[in-house]
Amino acid sequence: MIDDKNKLHFKAEKLIGTKIIMAEASVTATENAIMAAVLAEGVTEIRWAAMEPHVQDLCNFLNKIGADISGIGSHVLKIKGVKNLQGGEYKITSDYLETGTLALAAMLTHGDVLLRDTDPEHLDSFWEKLEEVGAKFTLGKDTVHVKPSSDWTAVEKLRTAVYPGFATDLQAPFAVLLTQAKGESKIYETLFEGRLNYLFELQKMGADIDILNPHHAVIRGPKELKGVPIASCDIRAGAAMVLAALCAKGETEISNVNYIDRGYERIDEKLRELGAEIRRR
Known part of the structure; x- marks a missing residue:
């Protein structure tokens, strides 16, 4: 992490899959972890993940464009990292x-x-x-x-x-x-x-x-x-x-x-x- 008074700045040569145990079932934290994990090397497991409909929707969208996420709709997500994602069409769920x-x-x-x-x-x-x-x-x-x-x-x-x-x-x-x-x-x-x-x-x-x-x-x-x-x-x-x-x-x-x-x-x-x-x- 690079110290910056105005923003949080994280930098890494590459991301490696690991087990993440959430302190709470936070929607934003879960979504950020998911998006980092889809292109990380290896397998990431997120425990006590948030499972709100919009979190599930993000997972379904990422799978549609090439991610490998299982456990959608539960508090345990397993994400196998892929090398790249591709474009696609997806209809966002209702609010x-x-x-x-x-x-x-x-x-x-x-x-x-x-x-x-x-x-x-x-x-x-x-x-x-x-x-x-x-x-x-x-x-x-x-x-x-x-x-x-x-x-x-x-x-x-x-x-x-x-x-x-x-x-x-x-x-x-x-x-x-x-x-x-x-x-x-x-x-x-x-x-x-x-x-x-x-x-x-x-x-x-x-x-x-x-x-x-x-x-x-x-x-x-x-x-x-x-x-x-x-x-x-x-x-x-x-x-x-x-x-x-x-x-x-x-x-x-x-x-x-x-x-x-x-x-x-x-x-x-x-x-x-x-x-x-x-x-x-």
């Missing part, structure tokens, strides 16, 4: 996090929406929680049909986990639904620090929330939300603010929307096409 967010948007506005070209199997834990709430939806092979519903019920526990557990990136959007569910819901964020900061913004809108510690909160509902100026704390918190604004009474102004744009392409345009009154300033 399961956007699917979940748009499904919640439809539910919170009591809409009847059909989401196409998606893979519902990427969101098993998410659909389980929606069934627990009492939402109405139908899953197809590559579609999700959200139907109008109300009188939602609180969930006893919403605990985030590594895939295929409940995605931490859908925790904030799902919490907005819980503000409209009858009863007391408990949220446990187990993966990241600071992931509950968006709850302060929901409190400004009138949500009944107790933040017990940086990883644990209680939401009581249903509670009418009111439009007020709020801020996006990060990508997924920003999506949650948009959902809260959609179901709030009155006009809501959201700042720091650059976070939202990083994770959701043209989300304002897509929501407008579904009937939302949303505009940029």
